[in-house]
Amino acid sequence: MKSQLEQLIQQAFDQLINRGDLDADFKANIQIIASKDAAQGDFATNVAMLNAKQAGMPPRQLAELLVPHMQDEQAVHKIEIAGPGFINFFLQADVNQSLVRKILEQGERFGLSDHGANKRIQIEFVSANPTGPLHVGHGRGAAYGATLANLLKAVGYDVQCEYYVNDAGRQMDILGTSVWLRYLDLAGEEIAFPSNAYQGDYIWDIAATLHREQGDAFRQPAVEVFKGVHADHPEGDKEKHIDDLIENAKALLGSEKYREVFDLALNTLVDVIRKDLAQFGVEFDEWFSERQLTEQGLVEKAIQTLQDKNRVYESHGALWFKSTDFGDEKDRVVKRDNGQTTYFASDIAYHMNKFDRGFEQVINVWGADHHGYIARVKAALKAMDYAPEKLEILLVQFANLYENGEKVAMSTRSGEFVTLRTLREDVGSDAARFFYVMRKADQHMDFDLNLAREQSTDNPVYYVQYAHARVCSVEKQCAEQNKEIDFNQAQMNKLENSHETDLLKQLSLYPDRLLSAAQRREPHIVINYLRELAHMFHAWYNAHKFIVDDEGLRNARIALAFAVRQVIKNGLLLIGVSAPQEM
RNA sequence: GCGCUCGUAGCUCAGUUGGAUAGAGUGUUGGCCUCCGAAGCCAAAGGUCGUGGGUUCGACUCCCGCCGAGCGCGCCA
Numbered sequence: 164m165k166s167q168l169e170q171l172i173q174q175a176f177d178q179l180i181n182r183g184d185l186d187a188d189f190k191a192n193i194q195i196i197a198s199k200d201a202a203q204g205d206f207a208t209n210v211a212m213l214n215a216k217q218a219g220m221p222p223r224q225l226a227e228l229l230v231p232h233m234q235d236e237q238a239v240h241k242i243e244i245a246g247p248g249f250i251n252f253f254l255q256a257d258v259n260q261s262l263v264r265k266i267l268e269q270g271e272r273f274g275l276s277d278h279g280a281n282k283r284i285q286i287e288f289v290s291a292n293p294t295g296p297l298h299v300g301h302g303r304g305a306a307y308g309a310t311l312a313n314l315l316k317a318v319g320y321d322v323q324c325e326y327y328v329n330d331a332g333r334q335m336d337i338l339g340t341s342v343w344l345r346y347l348d349l350a351g352e353e354i355a356f357p358s359n360a361y362q363g364d365y366i367w368d369i370a371a372t373l374h375r376e377q378g379d380a381f382r383q384p385a386v387e388v389f390k391g392v393h394a395d396h397p398e399g400d401k402e403k404h405i406d407d408l409i410e411n412a413k414a415l416l417g418s419e420k421y422r423e424v425f426d427l428a429l430n431t432l433v434d435v436i437r438k439d440l441a442q443f444g445v446e447f448d449e450w451f452s453e454r455q456l457t458e459q460g461l462v463e464k465a466i467q468t469l470q471d472k473n474r475v476y477e478s479h480g481a482l483w484f485k486s487t488d489f490g491d492e493k494d495r496v497v498k499r500d501n502g503q504t505t506y507f508a509s510d511i512a513y514h515m516n517k518f519d520r521g522f523e524q525v526i527n528v529w530g531a532d533h534h535g536y537i538a539r540v541k542a543a544l545k546a547m548d549y550a551p552e553k554l555e556i557l558l559v560q561f562a563n564l565y566e567n568g569e570k571v572a573m574s575t576r577s578g579e580f581v582t583l584r585t586l587r588e589d590v591g592s593d594a595a596r597f598f599y600v601m602r603k604a605d606q607h608m609d610f611d612l613n614l615a616r617e618q619s620t621d622n623p624v625y626y627v628q629y630a631h632a633r634v635c636s637v638e639k640q641c642a643e644q645n646k647e648i649d650f651n652q653a654q655m656n657k658l659e660n661s662h663e664t665d666l667l668k669q670l671s672l673y674p675d676r677l678l679s680a681a682q683r684r685e686p687h688i689v690i691n692y693l694r695e696l697a698h699m700f701h702a703w704y705n706a707h708k709f710i711v712d713d714e715g716l717r718n719a720r721i722a723l724a725f726a727v728r729q730v731i732k733n734g735l736l737l738i739g740v741s742a743p744q745e746m
Numbered sequence: 747g748c749g750c751u752c753g754u755a756g757c758u759c760a761g762u763u764g765g766a767u768a769g770a771g772u773g774u775u776g777g778c779c780u781c782c783g784a785a786g787c788c789a790a791a792g793g794u795c796g797u798g799g800g801u802u803c804g805a806c807u808c809c810c811g812c813c814g815a816g817c818g819c820g821c822c823a
Contacts, residue, residue: 196762199769209765212803222803237772247764247803261808292823314765334823402822481821492749492819499821506823534750535818558751560816602759605751607816609758614772622770629785640782672762679762694770698787705778705787746785 165195167238168206168252175232176210184228185218192217197672201661204243204251205668211248217735222248231495259667260655266670266726269615274674274733278681279320285517286312287451288528289440290327293432294338295363297439297583299610300530304559305583306599306739307686308528309445311557313737314681314689323522325449327513331430331457332506336409337361338432339425343381343412344388345370346424352385357408359401369431373424381424383415432531439584443592444739456512462504465512465547472548484511489542510536511543516551526684531558531605557684559604566612590615596739597624600686623694627731628743630697634728635744637709646710646717653722654715662703666723669696673730677737686738693734700727 176191192213198204211226218225219396226244233242233250241253248710266273288308291301308324315322329335341360345367348354356362359541373381388411393403413421440446456462464481469475476487480500484507487494517525529536541551564571564581571581587595594615602608614622641648658667673692680688711719732742 194765197767199762200766203766207766212765215803249766267801294823323795329823332823405773483821496821501821503821505821509823531751532817537750560751606759607752611758614758625785626771629783633783633786641758644782676762683763687760688762691770698770701786702788704782708782710782745783 168195169193171233171236172208179228179230184623204253206252210249217728226250233301259671260374261731263722263726266729270729271733272728274677275317276674276678277319278678278689279318281321283522284315284320284524285323285325285522285525287325287327292329292334293429293436294334294361296365297582299564299583299586300561302583302586303599304528305440305445306596307559307604308669309554310600310686310738311684313730314686317737318678324447325451326447328433328450328452330452332453337405339428340409340412341366342369342428346373346381349374350379350382354385357405358396359405369428373427379623381420385415387415443587453509456509461516462508463513465515466508468547486539486542490546491542495539510540514544515547520603525554527556529556529558532559534558560607562608562610564610564612569655593740594624600738601690603685627693627697628746630700631728631731631742632744632746633704634724637724640710644710650718650722652714653718655719657716657719658723662706666699666703669699670726670730689734689737693731696731
């Protein structure tokens with residue numbers, strides 16, 4: 164409807180230009196909004212004000228000139244000029260009535276569009292280090308990313324979901340060594356477990372697997388393991404302590420066995436993460452390995468490319484990328500003085516690789532604590548002559564958990580964190596997905612556990628789901644009362660009370676809201692829409708009986724109720740929440 | 747100190763990218779089941795949109811200062 168009105172307005176401007184009322188090079192700026200108040204029609208435009216200056220006349224005068232040229236649109240019943248120069252459109256009543264049939268025909272396809280023109284777009288999200296199970300902070304990124312991916316698919320993009328597995332680097336060495344130390348403990352060695360190692364119980368589990376499958380094959384005497392190792396905290400430096408242990412582990416085990424322990428830990432955790440996400444309704448098309456970048460020489464290639472373009476220099480034995488030339492606040496090391504490439508170097512190679520794989524648009528969903536990296540990654544792309552605007556970095560703020568009015572304290576390293584699994588088992592997948600996406604992603608949010616758990620009126624998830632279940636219940640009632648549902652008998656023009664016209668209008672807005680949510684990367688728009696729709700439905704349900712004797716009215720109302728149910732289901736599906744028949 | 751994000755009802759948050767009288771949920775108060783599911787509905791009350799300037803027909807929205815909050819500023823990942 165909006166685009167039809169847009170055309171109508173453009174035509175009116177064209178005619179004014181033809182008549183000479185406006186200059187030939189006049190370019191109209193057109194905006195249309197859905198009116199909030201029924202007194203202001205169904206849609207309104209502010210074109211008269213927006214273009215008044217360019218037209219060289221007051222807004223109201225421009226509006227008076229435009230309106231006579233907007234008469235030949237069937238769907239429009241009445242056009243009014245109001246206030247400082249708003250033009251309000253009142254639609255014919257039957258415009259939205261025919262919409263109900265359209266929704267019922269299109270079913271799950273209602274609301275979808277081909278706006279994205281099948282453009283290839285990649286969205287990378289979660290990408291948590293596989294050093295432990297996912298926690299509730301990752302959950303928000305997972306829910307947000309998955310919903311955004313669904314939205315982009317819904318409006319016609321060819322979407323690929325990717326998880327970047329950080330399976331290289333020091334953190335992973337700490338993980339492998341943590342497992343090995345626990346294993347040594349199980350094998351009977353006296354082990355003082357480092358304060359900086361991973362403390363969680365899952366480390367014990369992996370160690371136990373290793374011990375069960377390999378017996379003492381990986382055992383080394385504790386004296387050797389701790390030989391020449393710096394003291395741990397608080398007497399010494401915990402970072403040096405763990406680094407020394409890693410060195411000893413590599414030396415004592417040899418590269419092959421070390422890799423075995425490392426891979427066991429890695430694979431176990433990636434598997435745990437994958438299953439966690441799957442049970443949360445989040446699936447990835449690709450699990451992209453960081454290690455693979457190094458092994459295939461892509462990191463070296465990236466650095467070489469920068470070198471060829473003269474974007475790097477040496478200083479203090481390290482290799483620096485001159486990112487300040489591209490908007491970063493300081494230059495960054497890509498290769499350390501010990502010859503190792505940095506995480507940032509991998510990231511450059513990774514992003515090059517994304518575009519080399521042919522994606523026209525790339526989206527990264529990052530935790531907000533990473534916002535400092537945006538400038539340097541974009542700088543790298545610029546330096547490589549890739550278009551930095553094709554990389555979109557969306558930030559997700561952390562969610563603070565609240566229970567009984569108190570903030571739940573969390574810290575990853577100490578092992579005191581609430582896992583995503585725990586949350587899901589606690590409040591349920593539906594509530595978790597709904598709550599995470601309910602708030603704008605770049606805002607801090609308070610996640611109220613008590614509320615999410617609650618199966619009551621307070622909980623907005625149930626509120627929306629309940630509307631869906633209620634319609635299902637009406638359908639059942641019809642069967643029980645032997646009232647056959649026959650939409651051919653429906654007299655849609657009998658839907659004339661304000662609840663019904665409000666609902667019809669709300670339904671008509673769905674495709675537009677979906678598009679807007681996708682374009683703005685703001686899935687919470689869909690949730691707000693569904694809450695509004697559910698509220699209008701509940702109000703209607705309370706005010707009017709659907710199963711009435713008048714066959715024409717009864718079928719019309721049931722048709723409308725079914726349309727509402729369909730749209731609620733479609734919307735819930737997008738955010739990964741179920742639409743139950745009963746609850 | 748510098749940078750990023752933010753400040754809207756007692757609380758949690760929206761506000762259609764600058765539009766008409768700033769909204770919803772929750773909480774408080776009071777109503778609505780002989781009726782298709784009360785996990786619902788209706789009503790009241792609650793605001794100097796942190797603050798002071800600026801831009802214009804028009805500002806919660808854009809610009810600047812100040813106050814306050816969170817995050818980031820490694821040859822870690």
